């Protein structure tokens with residue numbers, strides 16, 4: 001009856017898609033590996049965050065990044081992280097897509113419904129490994145294309161804006177030219193962003209952007225892996241659109257926890273800093289927001305404070 005409906009809130013996938021297409025600065029996404037690290041990255045105020053598959057494997061199932069975490073593990077983890085603050089886009093690892101075209105379709109559908117804004121799918125065999133380990137095995141370029149085609153068709157079928165990032169791991173065994181060829185095929189099949197895994201030099205990084213231009217390209221900044229250290233501003237100047245730092249959370253977390261556990265074992269105390277009261281810990285984990293929800297609804301459980 002001519003009534004104007006209120007504007008719908010833009011979802012995180014659309015927001016990220018618009019951001020990638022804009023002439024704005026490079027999108028910086030720090031790696032998060034669980035709810036707490038995601039909360040900390042959100043507290044710092046990043047515009048996007050990245051769910052590392054390696055970190056998810058380590059924290060959710062306690063295993064190395066060897067294709068052990070399955071679609072269920074990854075989707076469940078991604079859903080929890082994506083919904084801590086649904087206005088901050090989550091880029092999530094989707095490994096090989098977890099099977100043939102039917103499984104890839106399920107991956108796209110489930111990641112979309114979970115609120116994930118972008119995911120990357122690669123050309124390693126099903127028993128994959130971290131892109132910075134040796135001895136990676138690949139599927140053929142045709143099989144990689146089947147994965148990307150399945151992903152883009154699934155996205156279209158559900159009318160989703162989820163950003164599909166095509167990742168090739170071919171550099172290590174098949175070389176640069178074959179890697180670029182694979183990424184160009186993925187681009188033709190409708191992938192939105194290219195990701196050359198394990199770039200080995202700054203010259204190669206620059207060349208990748210040039211050879212794929214104007215297609216947006218992602219840089220995976222795994223420190224102390226195959227790629228030399230490239231800063232956010234350098235990557236921006238090279239023309240990358242997205243930069244990930246997958247281990248930005250988990251690497252320092254390891255050091256900090258190991259130190260305290262060791263002190264506890266040796267000295268019988270943790271030496272934990274005084275500012276980290278239980279309340280402060282919960283504050284990082286959304287305590288105030290949760291109490292406000294309760295109060296606004298007229299709940300009485302927390303009227304006396306906590």
Ligand SMILES: C[C@](O)(C(=O)O)[C@H](CC(=O)O)C(=O)O
Pocket residue numbers: 031051052053054055065093129130131132197220222225246
């Ligand atoms: C980006 C990555 O897929 C991840 O899981 O974070 C890994 C990171 C790593 O294990 O070094 C990858 O590059 O394969």
